[in-house]
Amino acid sequence: MSSATAKMPLPEYDGLSRASHYIGREISKSQDLAIVLIYIHGIERLCATLGHARAGELLDDFQTRLASLGRRKTAVERLSDRKFAVVLNGLRNAGHVRLAAQKIERVMQETFDGAEDQSLSKLTMGIVNSPEHGDDANELLRCAEIAVLDGRRNNETICFYAPESADELILDWNLERRLDDAMRTGDLEVHYQPKIDLRNDKIVGAEALMRWYEPEIGQVSPDVFIEVAESTGQIIDLTHFAVQRVCRQASEWLAAIGDLNIAINITPSIILDTEIIDVLKNATSIWGIEPGALTLEVTENALMADRKMSHQVLTGIRKFGSRVSIDDFGTGYSSLSYLKEIPADELKIDRTFVMGMLSDQGDYKIVKHTIEIAKSFGLSVVAEGVETAEMLDELKKLGCDYAQGYFVCKPVPADEFERFLK
Ligand code: C2E
Ligand code: CA
Numbered sequence: 001m002s003s004a005t006a007k008m009p010l011p012e013y014d015g016l017s018r019a020s021h022y023i024g025r026e027i028s029k030s031q032d033l034a035i036v037l038i039y040i041h042g043i044e045r046l047c048a049t050l051g052h053a054r055a056g057e058l059l060d061d062f063q064t065r066l067a068s069l070g071r072r073k074t075a076v077e078r079l080s081d082r083k084f085a086v087v088l089n090g091l092r093n094a095g096h097v098r099l100a101a102q103k104i105e106r107v108m109q110e111t112f113d114g115a116e117d118q119s120l121s122k123l124t125m126g127i128v129n130s131p132e133h134g135d136d137a138n139e140l141l142r143c144a145e146i147a148v149l150d151g152r153r154n155n156e157t158i159c160f161y162a163p164e165s166a167d168e169l170i171l172d173w174n175l176e177r178r179l180d181d182a183m184r185t186g187d188l189e190v191h192y193q194p195k196i197d198l199r200n201d202k203i204v205g206a207e208a209l210m211r212w213y214e215p216e217i218g219q220v221s222p223d224v225f226i227e228v229a230e231s232t233g234q235i236i237d238l239t240h241f242a243v244q245r246v247c248r249q250a251s252e253w254l255a256a257i258g259d260l261n262i263a264i265n266i267t268p269s270i271i272l273d274t275e276i277i278d279v280l281k282n283a284t285s286i287w288g289i290e291p292g293a294l295t296l297e298v299t300e301n302a303l304m305a306d307r308k309m310s311h312q313v314l315t316g317i318r319k320f321g322s323r324v325s326i327d328d329f330g331t332g333y334s335s336l337s338y339l340k341e342i343p344a345d346e347l348k349i350d351r352t353f354v355m356g357m358l359s360d361q362g363d364y365k366i367v368k369h370t371i372e373i374a375k376s377f378g379l380s381v382v383a384e385g386v387e388t389a390e391m392l393d394e395l396k397k398l399g400c401d402y403a404q405g406y407f408v409c410k411p412v413p414a415d416e417f418e419r420f421l422k
């Protein structure tokens with residue numbers, strides 16, 4: 001097999017037909033094969049950090065090194081800007097294939113080692129075997145794609161094809177198409193949950209929460225479709241959609257009512273891409289609203305995935321003038337020393353602690369200490385999931401600044417929130 005010599009940006013890759021040809025030929029010789037489909041994460045970031053030329057060189061280098069993985073020349077093809085296929089023959093069992101995959105991971109690290117940032121070299125490998133999973137080259141490559149998607153969903157570096165995952169993913173694929181439709185048809189809506197100031201019980205703003213009523217399926221939980229969107233890449237469109245909708249809505253409310261702040265949730269992949277700042281700039285300027293009218297909520301865990309990059313993006317958001325809130329605080333793994341440098345304005349105590357605070361000593365302590373920690377770092381603090389008057393009173397006593405929860409109001413459509421405001 002010849003090596004792909006194309007350079008970025010966005011060259012054409014014709015490795016797919018060569019790979020399927022080669023696989024077909026090997027199968028006809030009744031060889032046992034394993035196909036490893038390699039998916040490289042964060043290509044955009046790689047290019048943004050190193051420049052397209054350097055990123056292209058490193059990926060070519062990676063391909064060259066892969067070709068000398070085994071004793072004989074290994075077949076490697078570049079299928080797209082972020083995918084390679086490696087065909088391994090004569091490996092006797094899954095253990096040997098796993099070893100080869102681990103070797104591929106090491107090759108990746110070595111390629112990016114030294115001068116470059118190793119955190120740029122994350123990959124997911126989907127693996128299929130022939131004859132076990134079929135004897136048709138295109139079908140095998142399709143199964144390898146399923147294994148990659150499965151691995152990405154479960155955050156695994158090495159993922160062997162499992163037919164059961166295919167069924168699950170097909171369900172998801174349906175959701176993927178339906179979600180695209182929903183963004184166009186208006187089945188996807190933004191609801192708003194009021195946030196109140198605990199000093200005077202006044203509404204200071206709301207959290208924007210996505211709602212999807214799918215005509216055939218019914219209500220689809222955001223936990224489900226956000227995860228689908230994150231694994232398919234639709235999260236980018238979905239986030240743009242949310243930002244545009246919220247800004248349009250906020251421009252109406254700000255003109256009619258005055259001061260309000262609306263919070264938008266963003267996911268781990270969004271926080272690793274400076275594009276979100278351009279999206280905010282664009283939407284606020286189109287709708288004529290101040291950046292300070294928006295808060296971006298990002299979970300504590302999302303930040304820990306890549307501290308350097310998330311730090312950079314959050315700093316950019318704050319420089320732009322919008323606020324940053326650390327969501328689900330207390331459920332992640334950040335340390336106190338990290339809090340010192342975190343570019344945030346607010347901590348949001350996870351609802352599981354708030355909901356348990358009056359029945360569980362441990363939860364109570366977590367809520368109390370989080371409020372103290374936030375204060376000592378000069379951050380404001382919000383409790384979410386406030387379901388009773390007793391919880392609200394206790395939070396006031398503990399000095400919590402803001403609250404959100406069913407006791408105040410459930411997330412409601414825009415017009416209902418407007419009535420609630422009045
Ligand atoms: P989250 O950001 O932690 O949102 C708070 C969740 O708590 C919401 O669930 C809200 O309806 C629920 N909640 C609020 N008050 C109470 C209460 O008193 N009791 C109880 N039991 N629950 C309460 P929801 O709307 O189902 O959203 C789930 C998650 O989906 C959100 O968690 C957020 O991570 C994600 N999500 C929702 N909309 C968006 C969006 O537009 N973009 C992104 N990236 N994520 C979103
Ligand atoms: Ca949130």
Ligand code: CA
Nearest residue numbers: 327328350384
């Ligand atoms: Ca939360």
